[in-house]
Amino acid sequence: MPPSIQALTHTYFRHNKRFPHVWCPGCGNGIVMGALLRAITRLELEKDEVVLASGIGCSGRMPTYLDFNTLHTTHGRALTFATGIKLANPALDVVAIMGDGDATAIGGNHLIHAARRNLNLTAIIINNSIYGMTGGQYSPTTPFGSTTTTSVYGHIEHAFSIAELAVTAGASFVARSTVYHAALADQLIEQAMMKPGFAVVEIISNCHVQYGRRNKLGNAVDMLNAFKEQAVTVKKGSTMEEDELRDKITIGVLADRDLPVSTDEYKRIREQARSKREGK
C-alpha cells in the first residue's frame, strides 16, 4: 500500500510555511510533488540527506512547501547550483525540479552539459508545453501549430523532445511519464534517484489554464484523459511506425546505462593529486 496523502502531508509539508500554495486547482505540479514524496518514502531517505533545487516558474515553487534542504534558484540555473551542492557534499541526494522553459530554453545549455558531465544528480522536468507563470507564452516544447499568447497566429517552431535530448546528451538514466500515470511517475523517480549518474525524468503535465484553454483542450480532467489516450509504452512504441507515433507520448524508461560517474571519478583525481604532492 502506498502511503496515504495525509501521511505524506504530515511527514513532508512544512508546518511553518504559510500556505496556500501558488498552483491553480487541477495543476499537474501537485501530482508530481506527490510522486516525488512517494519515491522518497520508499527509498527511506532522511530529510536531512535530501536537497531540492528548483528554477523559476510554477514548478520552481515546489521545494518551498517541503521540509528538506530547499533552494529556489534563478531561472534556468537549478542544475548549476545542484552541481555545486553535490560536489561540495556528495553524501546529499540532490534533486533538481524544473519546468520545460526553465530546463530547455534558458537552462538548455546547463541540461545538456549536466547530462554529458554525468554527476550523480536527478532532474525532474515537468513539461506542460507552456510558460504558465508569465501568462502562457510559447516554450521550446510548445507543439507546432498551437496557440499561445505569443503565437496567436499558430506556433511556427518545432518542439524539443526533452527526454530524447537528454538521451542524446549522454544522461545515465532517462524516463518519461505523464501526470495521468502517477504511479509510474513515482516509480521512475525512485529509479532515477537510485541510479548512479545523471538521471532525467520528464513528466508531461497539464496547464489547462494557460495552454489547455487557448487550445480548446478542456479542463484538467479532460487533459489527463488525453494523456491516457496518447500514452504508449516504450516497448509498444518500438513496434510502431513514425507516422503512428506522431501524436503519441512514449512513457517508460528510454535509457538506462552504466557510465563512469564524475562525482566518483573525482575521488581518483584527489588521490592522484595528493600522491603527486607528496612526491610518491
Next chain:
Amino acid sequence: MTEAKRKRCLLQGNEAIVQGALAARCRFFAGYPITPASEIAEQLSVQLPAVNGTFIQMEDEIASIGAVIGASLAGVKGMTATSGPGFSLMQENLGFACAAEVPCVIVNVMRGGPSTGLPTSPAQGDVQMARWGTHGDHPVIVLAVSSVLDCFTITVKAFNLAERYRVPVIILSDEVVAHTRESVELPLNSEVKVVDRIAPAMPPDWYKPYQEDARGVPPMASFGDGYRHHVTGLVHDQDGFPTQNPQEVEKFHLRLSMKITKGLSDIQLTRKFHMDDAELFVVAYGSVARSAMRAVEDARKAGIKAGLLQLITLFPFPRRILTPYLQQCHSVLVPELNLGQISREVQRVNQGQCAVVKLNRVDGRLITPHEIYNRLVKLSAG
C-alpha cells in the same frame, strides 16, 4: 618538529590569488576559461584536489557562479575567476548571492571593453559594473589589488569579509597585476588569519535562517547539517520564505544594507603614502596605484608635497577616509584606466572642496609614473 620557514617565491598576480584562496581555506572553484584570468583556474585544478577540494570547469560563467553558490550553501568556501565578458554573465547569480546572503568570492581580472574588447590589455573599465552590474538596490564589497603580494593578502581578506558579512565579495584585478611576476615572501598558513561563517548554535527547530540580530548577519547553516531551511532569490522573511508584505520587504532591504554599514571600518581599506603633510594627492587603485606611488616619490624628491591615497576597497566607497584630505589639500588627481569611474565617486564626496583632476587612458596601455609626475608638477605650480 622543525618550524616551517617562509619561502621567497617568484609569482604572478594570478598565482598569488590561488595561494591566497587556498590559505583562506577556499575548497571549491568553478570557472570558465577567459583571458587574462585563466591561470587561476589552471592552478586551482592542480592544487585543489590535493587538499581535498574540488575544481570544476563549467559550461559558462553563469553556471560557474551558480555552482560556487551551491557549494557555499553546502558549507564549502568557493570562488570563481573571470574577466569582463564573463563578469557580465555572472551578474544574475551575483544578485542571487546578495539576496540569499551566500558568501563567495568573484575575481574579475579586468581587460579592455566593452564586449570582447581588448583581451590582453589592461583596463579598469569594470569598476562601476562591479558596483551596479546586477539589478536592484543592494550594497556590494569590491576590493582592488595592485601587486602580487596584494593578490595574496587581499584574496584572504575577501574570503574573510564574505564569510563575516555573508556576502559575495568582488576582487578587481587587471591584466598588469595578473601577469606581472614579482618576488614575494608569502606568510605561512599558520600566520594567516582565517574567518569562518558563524554556524547556528540553537536547536534546528529554533533556527530562523534570516533572523535579525545586533550584527545584522544571521548565523548560516549548511545543507546537510540538520538545519533544513529554504533559500530563495525572492525577497523573503526571516524564515526564508517569499514575502510581499511591505514591512518584511523593507526590513529585508534595510538589513542587507545595514550589515555592511555597520562594518565600514572593517571593510574600507586604504593605504596612505606621504599623506600627513600633503598639499595635493593622488587617489589610485590597481596597477595605476603602483605608477602613482613612484610618481609621488619623484614629486617629493622635487620638493612637491604630494601624497597617495591608494584605494583597496572601492565599494562601499571609503568617503570618511577621503574627506579629511579633500579639506587639507588644494587638488586631488585621479588617474584611471577608464574615462573616470572612480573620479566620479571622488567628485561626489568632494562637494567642491578641492580641485578634482582626472587623468585617463583608454588605449589599452598603462599609465606611467612619468605621466602622473608631470601632472603633479603642473598641479603644484597651480
